[in-house]
Structure formats: structure tokens, C-alpha cells
Amino acid sequence: MTEKLQKVLARAGKGSRREIETLISQGRVSVNGDVAHLGDRVTGKEQIRVDGHMVETQPEGEIICRVLAYHKPEGEVSTRKDPEGRPTVFDRLPKLQGSRWVAVGRLDVNTSGLLLFTTDGELANRLMHPRHEIDREYAVRVFGEVNEAMLQRLRKGVMLEDGMAKFDTIKYNGGEGMNHWFHVTLKEGRNREVRRLWESQEMQVSRLIRVRYGKIELPRNLPRGGWAEMPLDQVNYLRNEVGLTNEEQSKVDVHATERYKQVAQIRKAVRKHNSRVKGEGAGAGAAAKKPAPARARSTGQRQKRKTRL
Structure with a gap:
């Protein structure tokens, strides 16, 4: 079964279909080494490149639409890599095999709060389009x-x-x-x-x-730098808002309690990021309620730091 090239690339998170059509018309997309043209259809198993970079694609039926709610802290940039070496919103997300997280819009570096990620590039592009008025x-x-x-x-x-x-x-x-x-x-x-x-x-x-x-609120128990995967009903709410069919599968364990589902992943993601932040030990010392002698305070800091790491 074949699909239009722009649909496959949109699902991979390379832009909206119109944006990809522009890339194709500019000769910036190739399929198996040949310059692509508008109207080309692919199976998804070809070697597809955009501006010379290989694009990882999957057939539509093999992708489960997943959505994460991420509590973005101030100081993170909404790009995959930052030339200035600043932390990015992708640093803490769970790793995927065969697909990747696509951000639904951006928050600037000094803005915090709810940022959505999905494995479905078409869903991300539709959610960002102003015509849907979310x-x-x-x-x-x-x-x-x-x-x-x-x-x-x-x-x-x-x-x-x-x-x-x-x-x-x-x-x-x-x-x-x-x-x-x-x-x-x-x-x-x-x-x-x-x-x-x-x-x-x-x-x-x-x-x-x-x-x-939309109707998705920032979870009250989600710490800054933490993420939570949305259950199937919330995923399908977003899909229905932009005219996409319902997803029938979910990676969320519906039989687990909320605490069991997310706490381990959240703690792991936040701990991994915080361990890379410089000066963490000084911050831990400042959080102490009462001053202590220099030697005792140093020992307390080491114990706190060891616990977090």
C-alpha cells in the first residue's frame, strides 16, 4: 500500500503537508537517491531524505499515537539541540524505538508550564494550525x-x-x-x-x-521537568478536535494506579537532568532551614546530593 510522500513526511514530524509540498517543489526531498516530485507515492520503506538528512518513517498502521504532557521549567529551549549548549525540552523525555517525539508548538526559554509531545507528526501539525482554534x-x-x-x-x-x-x-x-x-x-x-x-x-x-x-490541563502533581503519558480518552479528544480518527491502542497501563503509572518515570527523568546541573550542591545547602557548623553542613550536603543522584 502506498501513500502520498507529503503525508508520510508529515507523520514523521517534518512539517505540515503544505510545508512539505513546498520542500518537494524546491527539490529538497529525495526518494532512494532521486529528487522527489509532487504527487509521488511511497510505501515508507524507501530511503527518504530531506535536505540530505535521512528521515525515519513507519507505515501508518504501525504507529501508535502517543501523547505526553510535559511540565517545562524556565531555562529550557524548545529545540532538539541548542548551539549555546542550553538544556532542551527533549533532554528528559523517554526514549523511543522506531519513532520520535514531536513537540506541539513551543514555549520560549523564559516560559514554563504545559507542553505537549506526540509520536504523530500529523496530529502535532493540525493542533498547531490556527484554523482549529484550540x-x-x-x-x-x-x-x-x-x-x-x-x-x-x-x-x-x-x-x-x-x-x-x-x-x-x-x-x-x-x-x-x-x-x-x-x-x-x-x-x-x-x-x-x-x-x-x-x-x-x-x-x-x-x-x-x-x-x-484545549481541555488538557497541566497535572497538579507533575513536577517541573516531569512528564506524564496521556490515557487513550485524552489522546482521542485531541485527535477528534482536529478531525483525525480515533486511536485504538495505548501504551498506558489502564489497570495501574496513577501513582504507579508515572512516579517512577517522572523521578528518573527529573533526577537524570538535575544530576547534570552545575552548582546543585550549593542550592541544596541554601535550602536548609537552619544554619549549621561548617563541617556538619558539608556532611549534610553530601548526604542530600548522594540521595538525589
């Missing part, structure tokens, strides 16, 4: 005096450098002094859109956390 909710802390006129402008629409933008909803969530928390929603995922909207009103964003994507 709303995202953010908790945002701004510094300064916020008045009703500002909020009305943010609801009505503000002209940014890349076009009009607005929040669909804005809800005040408390604060102290000049710091105020709001929960805002929008249906687009443009670069730094939430920050730029607030900055258009001369407000400074000091914290930004994505707490929801």
Missing part, C-alpha cells in the same frame, strides 16, 4: 498598574508587528503590591504573543506559565 490558557504575572482601559484594548485587539492579536478572555487572579496575576486565553500560538500583548500596554511580564491546552 485555546491555550496562561497564568501571567505582570508588574505595574493595570487599568480597565488596558484590559479592554487587550480584549478588543492590538496591532502587533505581525498583525492583530487579542486575548479571548482575561481573568484577574490576585496579587500583591505592583505584581498582579491574570489568567488569559487565546487561540493562536504566535511567537511570544502573550508577552508582546502585555508589553504593548507598557506592562512587564515577570512570570508566564501555560496551564491548559
